[in-house]
Amino acid sequence: MRLNVPLLDEDELAEIAAVLSTGMLTQGDRARDLEDLVRGVTGTAHAAAVSSATTGLHLSLVALGIGPGDEVVMPAYSFPATANAVVQQGAVPIFVDIDPETFNIAPDAIANAMTERTRAIMPVHAFGLVADMDPILAIAGAHDLPVIEDAACALGGTYHGRAAGSLGTTGVFSFHPRKVITTAEGGMITTNDPVLAERIDVLRAHGAVRGELFMEFVAAGFNYRLSDVHAAIGVAQMRKFERIVTSRHSLADRLAERVAQIPGVTAPFEPDGLRHTYQSFVVMLEDGIDRDAVIRAMRAADVETTLGTYGMHLQPYFVERFGDLTAQLPHATRAHRQALTLPLYPQLRDEDLDLIAETLSSAVTANAR
Incomplete structure (x- = not known):
């Protein structure tokens, strides 16, 4: 059993074939269609398709003028692309701790990390659960700072009725195959700021502005566009979007009921007023359980699992650069x-959920220290 299987069918093939038949394969009409569909979900005024969430984060930083020596506050617990985008700008990621229940950045930790060099806050919506944005936005507003939502996992997630990607200065989504919907590779930037949206649009396409006959290059931009072939997959995926998100949520509820019966395992937490996308179904194991041994045991039983995500402060590059931050970042x-991430995707049946829970229970029992 795989960790995730995208929900793909003849729709995606038909959309790809339609693009191929035109001979126009780079960013064009289908990318614009996908942008419109994402704007519809997020309620934002602008959306820009990009080649990945990583390039979307980088482009947001560039467009906001984040540069060498600037500090960007972020959770220590995220896929390293979050911090890498900051480093690529010559800026400094400032790691702060997370809330142990939600895996999301702790607002109090943000306030304590602010310095005169802080230029942005980058919350991550861990595994599809929107971070506690009201206090984050209050901190940002008090210091006149932009907020970049790393919403890679959270398309369809909501925070007290407001959509992920609409809360900050920009929101950045991923369409990697493990995400809620996929374009094989790709991403999207959302914003309500028209000036920022125009800057992003220019920067993602080589810094070019098209005139009557030729382009003029007004900035040292990037080639961060999404091809129409990839966008076509996303358009077909968006037709299934609500069904996919609803199915993931229903499956997560049923899997959580089973997991709750296993001693030493804590199921994911969804606070009142928030809608979790369950891009990943992540449980916590008690300290006396050897998580890595559980992964190996479940793999041996043909059930794929993996870690939740990464303590970026524990990765060799960041340890070498910032030293040992373990004591400051206990959660x-x-x-x-x-x-531990367990399998979750719409094609799973109740008997599959039973198998996941039974395999997890056996692996936990066998690997308690």
Whole structure:
């Protein structure tokens, strides 16, 4: 059993074939269609299709003028692309701890990390659960700082009725095959700021502005566009979008009921007023359980699992650069060591959920220290 299987069918093939038949394969009409569909979900005024969420984060930083020596506050617990985009700008990622229940950045930790060099806050909506944005936005507003939502996992997630990607200055989504919908590879930037949207549009396409006959290059931009072939997959995926998100949520509820019966395992937490997308179904194992041994045991039983995500402060590059931050980041450190992602995707049946839970229970029992 795989960790995730995208929900693909003849729709995606038909959309790809339609693009191929035109001979116009680079960013064009289908990318614009996908942008419109994402704007519809997020309620934002602008959306820009890009080649990945990583390039979307980088482009947001560039468009906001984040540069060498600037500090960007972010959770220590995230896929390293979050921090890498900051480093690529010559800026400094400032790692802060997470809430142990939600895996999301702790607002109090943000406030304590602010310095005169802080230029942005980058919350991550961990595994599809929107971070606690009201206090984050209050901190940002008090210091006149932009907020970049790393919403890679959270398309369709909501925070007290407001959509992920609409809360900050920009929102950035991923369409990697493990995400809620996929374009094989790709991403999207959303914003309500028309000036910022125009800057992003220019920067993602070589810094070019098209005139009557030729382009003029007004910035040292990037080639961060999404091809129409990839966008076509996304358009077909968006027709299934609500069904996919609803199915993931229903399956997560049923899997959580089973997981709750296993001693030493804590199911994901969804606060009142928030809608989790369950891009990943991540449980926490008690400290006395060898998480890595559980992964190996479940793999041996043909059930794919993996860690939740990464304590970025524990990765060799960041340890070498910033030193040992383990003591300052206890919750992110524990999550890196004890969180476990279980399979979750719409094609699973109840008997599959039973198998996941039974395999997990056996693996936990066998690998308690």
